[in-house]
Amino acid sequence: MNRVAFRLVKDLGFRIYLVASTSVLLIPLGLILYYIVSNGITVINWDFLTSLPKPPGVLGAGISNAIVGSGLLIGIAGALSIPFGVAIGLFLNEFSETHLASAVRLCVEVLQGIPSIVIGIVAYLWIVVPLGGFSAVSGGIALALMMLPMVVRATEETLKLIPHSLKEASLGLGVPYYRTMIKIIVPAGANGILTGVLLGVARVAGETAPLLFTAFGNPFMTVNITQPVNSLPLIIYNFATSPYPDWQQVAWGASLVLIIFVLGLSLLTRTLIKR
Template sequence: MGYGVSKLRFRNWKNKAFYIFVCVMSGITMFPLFFIIWELIKKGYKQFNYSFFTEVAPTSMDAMLAKMSDSVIPGGVLNGITGSLLILGMAIVFAIPVGILAGIYLSEKKESRFAGIIRFLTDLVQGIPSIVVGIIAYAWVVKPMHGYSALAGSVALAIMMLPLVIRSTEETLNMLPVSLKEAGLALGASYTNVILKILLPSAFGGLFTGILLAVSRIMGETAPLMLTALGAAAVNWDWSKPTSSLPLLIWEFYNDPNLIDLIWSSSLLLLLLILTLNLIAKQVANKWKIQ
């Protein structure tokens, strides 16, 4: 049975059609991001002024008065920015040493049973819904401390960060050639020194990228913070007090009819921060690529 010219032509056509289909579908994936950014800029740019970054969130009353006189809502999201910094900073301090050390363990003792168990549990933790993590942090930290706090929020976020940091550390270290480790040991170095002075510096780019991506992932978390950090109207740097954060502010603005116009600018800010982190992560990953 031979192939006729028309049949070949049809196959060619089919090939081309499929190719175009694939391209179009890939193109469509860009739309949500562009629409989201467009929408946020369109509705939020008016609020994007100096006081937006330097003042705390306005009260419902102030916002109502401003709206009635048709002027821009006063105030900003400073308490959210500082709160996010405080909570994320503490979460980083908790999650990164543990995550990197666990990642080193997983990559060094690949075959061991214990490593297998940890790897499995890490995957499970990654799948826990964030609200559940919030409840856990509530039970572990808020209850014993008799109050909501930035600390409780950072514990919840640290738990969510851990699996991301562990896995990215493990994967980065696995990418390093064995010859590097052997070269270090062959010079008479101790195992600890080989890890601290050779492997970790060589993996720096990958580790840093992993951390940035983990931070950008948890930066927008809201649910766990509702149960832990709660929120605050003023700037708070005290780890033991309730604290606001950007996503928490967005939630509060949404719930107040007078403040609802502020959700666009706050969302825009949050999105821009996350996008920036992602872009930096990409740059770092390119610059420090493992040869």
């Protein structure tokens, strides 16, 4: 075989290797989705979504409290992290060159890198210990700490892309600075900020580690934010590691609900980005 042919064969071999290793990635994804859908679909029905978890052996168990709890936790996390995060993003954009801004950027970066379990410890020490018990609000704060860097990043990146002329036009028309920011700049970047918020929600919706010793879990329905609440990831963790087959079935169902929510949200975000 001559040299050129040998080189072409080597190239072909490399291509085959690349395609093969890409397909290797398809296998786990396919398997995970297959098992969750095939196991989850058999337990999901209207009753499953609207009734409470039952002791092992009792028929008609559901995950209604986990769905409500997840909503509650995400609501608290969003209510805290969205306004604060947008304000920080605005600050970083407007006072971009100051020392404070570089300190804030550093802090956001560090916060984003902190492992979720450590965030859980901090929320426990800050909220659970002073309140004297596990609560929804401590779980919501833990999730807010995880969401915050994503909201800040999204706001800063989006505002950076908004043309200066827009701001100058508004200021030139005599609109005061603060109104320009609130009425012109933030609405112009609303789509980008929303994308960041949705990605943040998709991420914290599946977080379990920071909830283990904050929201803790609760077999009953509650909307009281000073009480422990259940959430979808918590019920999956607790029931999946239990020895009872019917609880494990509930965990498959809860996994399917969670994955539909999370992946649906990220697909929605992708279409938003494309627009």
